[in-house]
Amino acid sequence: MAKASLLNKQAVVVTGGSSGFGEGIAEAFVNAGARVWITGRNPDKLLKVANRVGAIPFVGDIADGAAWDGLIDEVMEQAGRLDVLVNNAGEGVKIAPVDEQTDDAIVRSLASNLTGAMFGSRRAAVLMRKQKSGLIVNIGSACSTHAWPGWAVYSAAKAGLLMFTRCLLTELRPYGVRVTSVLPSWGQTDFTEAADLSPRDPEVFAKCISPGDMGRAIVQIAEMPAHLVTEEIKLWPLIQPMNQL
Helix, strand or coil, rough: CCCCCCCCEEEEEEECCCCHHHHHHHHHHHHHHCCEEEECCCHHHHHHHHHCCCCEECCCCCCCHHHHHHHHHHHHHHHHCCEEEEEECCCCCCCCHHHHHHHHHHHHHHHHHHHHHHHHHHHHHHHHHCCEEEEEEEEEEEEHCCCCCCHHHHHHHHHHHHHHHHHHHHHHHHEEEEEEEHHHCEEHHHHHCCCCCCCCHHHHHHHEEEEEHHHHHHHHHHHHCCCCCCCCCEEECCCCCHCCC
């Protein structure tokens, strides 16, 4: 049974909720008593996670504005409000030097890691401004502030998301709406493995940021007093070599 908290019965949307950090974030909010919608493009994976954690699945691509409209309509119809939006969805698309990229890969990376979060934030901002309350959390990356070879396109998208989030906070704070960036590094996720970034030593990998770690961190941000805002948080595993920071 969900434990009562400040988030009890709040309406929460977590994008990219069918695996990785999104799954951990969704589960943490459900455990905190919230009503949680998760999004994803793979219906089978999404339904499996939704059934496991107790969330509501919504199949759609966050880079598609029409999908966002459908999601927001469903949330408003069933809950009447939106309290928390976690823009977690993102993908590496192609981690490679710029001269090995394709135009399609660049466009997809920007859509998945930046444009989609902008689409969702725009719609959430309209609702939350009217409510005079709410929280938008954009999951960025350590790549937004640190440079590594092969990560230029992805890093540019996440750096754009970071600045977008900073500006959005200045726009919404007068209305009691909070906006936060969370910038993780090494994680225990499929993304990390697909990008060939994961440590080969299982003991090292086990000490990277887990989906559960991320979920607890985001819930703690959401449970802060409504008159306080956490502007940015960087999450680094202690096991990560310092020369990679």
